Amino acid sequence: MNFDYQFPYTSTRLPLFARNVVSTSHPLAAQAGLRMMLKGGNAVDAAIAAAAVITLTEPVSCGLGSDAFAILWDGQELHGLNSSGPAPATWTPEYFHRKYGAETKTPPKRGFDSVTVPGAVAGWVALSERFGKLPFADLLEP
Incomplete structure (x- = not known):
């Protein structure tokens, strides 16, 4: 099936066919990713560099105080990453029972004890x- 260039919707976005494409919501982040590709890096290197730049250009979208999730295909196998941060070590069931009452079954949804x-x-x-x-260190250079 050939690609139909007669796009029926009013949009300024056009299809792009290329190698080594880095797509982000901010041009500086995309440039950082492309710089990693030019240095001999791969898509993972580009994604990390782009994400690091986004922490400065759009800190409400992706900040250093956020979490990270990834689904990655290495050419042979699918890998998943859940890098949501751990809870503090002092957050035991006893801590929450003592602070919020013995009937408490889950941590609060708001406030400091939910971070x-x-x-x-x-x-x-x-x-x-x-x-x-x-x-x-090279990935954080841009």
């Missing part, structure tokens, strides 16, 4: 170590 440790940077490191080609 976990950020996991984004740990996720980037894990992805870089397992799948990246460039040194982690």
